[in-house]
Amino acid sequence: MTPLLEVDGLTKRFGGVTAVDACSLDVPAGSITAVIGPNGSGKTTLFNLLTGFARADSGRMAFDGRTIRRPDPTTLYRRGLTRTFQQARIFGDLTLVENLTVAIQQPWHRVGFASVSRSDRRRADGLLEEFGLARLADEQAGRLSYGQKKLLEFATVLMSEPKLVLLDEPTAGVNPVMVERIEQRIRDLHARGLTFLVVEHNMPLVMSLCDPVIVLDHGKKIAEGEPAIVQRDPVVLDAYLGT
Amino acid sequence: MRIRAVGLARGGTILALLCALPFAFSAHWVVNMFVFTLMYAALAVAWNLFAGYSGYISLGHVAFFGLGAYAEAITFSHTSIGSGYRPFYVLPLVAIGVGLASLPIGWVALRTRAITFAIVTLTMLFVFQNLATNLRSITHGSSGYALPVPTFSVATYERPFYFAMLGILAVALLVSWHVRTSKLGLMLFAIRGDEEKARGLGVRTTGSKLLVFAVSAGLTAMAGAVWAYYLTYIYPQYAVDPLVMIGSVLPVFLGGRGTLWGPVLGAFILVPAQQYLAYRLGASELYLVAYAAVFVVILLVLPRGILPSLGGLVERWRYRGSALAADDELPLQPRIGERAA
Numbered sequence: 001m002t003p004l005l006e007v008d009g010l011t012k013r014f015g016g017v018t019a020v021d022a023c024s025l026d027v028p029a030g031s032i033t034a035v036i037g038p039n040g041s042g043k044t045t046l047f048n049l050l051t052g053f054a055r056a057d058s059g060r061m062a063f064d065g066r067t068i069r070r071p072d073p074t075t076l077y078r079r080g081l082t083r084t085f086q087q088a089r090i091f092g093d094l095t096l097v098e099n100l101t102v103a104i105q106q107p108w109h110r111v112g113f114a115s116v117s118r119s120d121r122r123r124a125d126g127l128l129e130e131f132g133l134a135r136l137a138d139e140q141a142g143r144l145s146y147g148q149k150k151l152l153e154f155a156t157v158l159m160s161e162p163k164l165v166l167l168d169e170p171t172a173g174v175n176p177v178m179v180e181r182i183e184q185r186i187r188d189l190h191a192r193g194l195t196f197l198v199v200e201h202n203m204p205l206v207m208s209l210c211d212p213v214i215v216l217d218h219g220k221k222i223a224e225g226e227p228a229i230v231q232r233d234p235v236v237l238d239a240y241l242g243t
Numbered sequence: 244m245r246i247r248a249v250g251l252a253r254g255g256t257i258l259a260l261l262c263a264l265p266f267a268f269s270a271h272w273v274v275n276m277f278v279f280t281l282m283y284a285a286l287a288v289a290w291n292l293f294a295g296y297s298g299y300i301s302l303g304h305v306a307f308f309g310l311g312a313y314a315e316a317i318t319f320s321h322t323s324i325g326s327g328y329r330p331f332y333v334l335p336l337v338a339i340g341v342g343l344a345s346l347p348i349g350w351v352a353l354r355t356r357a358i359t360f361a362i363v364t365l366t367m368l369f370v371f372q373n374l375a376t377n378l379r380s381i382t383h384g385s386s387g388y389a390l391p392v393p394t395f396s397v398a399t400y401e402r403p404f405y406f407a408m409l410g411i412l413a414v415a416l417l418v419s420w421h422v423r424t425s426k427l428g429l430m431l432f433a434i435r436g437d438e439e440k441a442r443g444l445g446v447r448t449t450g451s452k453l454l455v456f457a458v459s460a461g462l463t464a465m466a467g468a469v470w471a472y473y474l475t476y477i478y479p480q481y482a483v484d485p486l487v488m489i490g491s492v493l494p495v496f497l498g499g500r501g502t503l504w505g506p507v508l509g510a511f512i513l514v515p516a517q518q519y520l521a522y523r524l525g526a527s528e529l530y531l532v533a534y535a536a537v538f539v540v541i542l543l544v545l546p547r548g549i550l551p552s553l554g555g556l557v558e559r560w561r562y563r564g565s566a567l568a569a570d571d572e573l574p575l576q577p578r579i580g581e582r583a584a
Contacts, residue, residue, distance in 0.1 A: 051443065077445040091436035094429070102433045103444040111427040111451065160445065 004029040004164055004195050005050070005081070010059030012045055012219075019045040021219035023059070027164065032186065032196045034210035034227075036203075038240055042219035043199045044086060047168050050197075051083045052076050064163060078105065080163035084170065086199075088149035092142025096133060096152060099141050100124035103159035123159065131155045131185065147178035154185060165189075167198045171205060183209060207231065215239065250420070257507075258413055265405050274401040278473065280514040281408035285466045286491035287498075287506035288415040293459035294492075295501040296428060297452050298435030299353070302488060303364030304463050306371035309483035310341050311464025312471035313375065316388045319472075327393030330472045331407050334465045342461030349456040353449065356438070368483060375479035387478040390471060404473045411469065412507070415462045420503055427451055435501070463491075490514070497541050499548030508549060513537065 003026035012020040020042045027033045035043050048054035052071035061068050091099050101120045128134045131151050171179040200206050207227045215223040217239040223230050265274050314337050352363045375382045422428045430451045433441040471477045494513050498505025520530040545552050
């Protein structure tokens, strides 16, 4: 498989701390790639670098066959790379449908048009239906439960029909029923050809869902491969259990 | 569509009442007071269009008020005012000119956020005040700038100014209403909620902020232009006055930030109250203290402003015992601690 996302020697320092240290990795097209690692191993910083929310000190990345010189969230989003956040970030003042509509690209000559057009509404309703949120379509998003907010954020990033979705701990702090629903959404979308890069602490989920698995420790990639192999890797066990 | 019809009826009724007002109360002091009430209402609606919708607190908008005032004064020191109405006809040009002039300023200021943006724009206010004072060849500095006095009938002298201010308010409301129901409004509300996230969803953040900043500046400038013509003599310290700035921000906080009618409601409470306090306590300037006290009370009692607080009450009443509240499969969080709209 050709990699959809190629990262080479990505480095980010905060003062004396090297949060991401010469990290190189590939996300194969059509995969569900996992990034795991102990707390503070640089997973979220890596996500921030890949999505342009933070600027790398050095290293290069290419997405969909094109080198990205200055990663910027808006540009990457338009090229089909999008993400969710560890703490679900949604627009609490807006309704669910409006939340989804925000994510639709608007050309300048249309900014004066009705905020939610009939076709926007149709697309949003379809996606909310898939995510089991249709009944709450016109509620204020701020009133949703935490798990529902995570589902909504997930649905929102799909509005642009992305190629690669980065999920930052999609099931953290969510009840078991909701975890199953989120997992099912990932599987369905993957079956339709979407590629995922997932940071996750729920190991049983990672082992059943993801392939390959990349392990970070102190900002460095220490292992990569099939979940069953990575799980037995002594270096990985050492990083998790400590010495 | 039903909501739209109700809104249209409400807007039409309020504007019709305001049109009838100077005919019902023709005493000079009453109409004069309402000229200023409408001016602050227009300033508040214009300010809310930018600050209330985008969440960026600008404390420098009065610079554009002054720019509009000086544009009007300088234009009509070289040009005849005709029968006296010509200065009103050029208002759209003033708006466009100042709107365009505000773009580079906004572009620089909008590189900052939150409290930094407030400080940067506040600095802009004092820069403009200094320019008005020191560019003597253009503004005549602190000796002030005179405009021609129109030959309106003495009995109804204030009326043209009243209707000019009312017209500006109506335009500002119309623009505000249109923006809040459009994609631009949706983009601004997203920016107000979480600008980083909005950027990550491909929202054109800089462009939409700048666009609404310029429109807001243009509306503010029109009010400044009519104000200058009404007073017929302007000074730098009054044309770019922090008190006018406060006067256009307070009604927004009182009525409700980000709402359509809140700023108007706020202005119609605050401006007459201020005039009354100035009349009762004017000799001692204590009215400024009373004015500040009003603001403190607003923040304590109605932190979200009148309209959102009332809206919250209505909503709670409507939702009591509804299917949504009773649903246990997808429980909703209570509204407690919800952020102000």
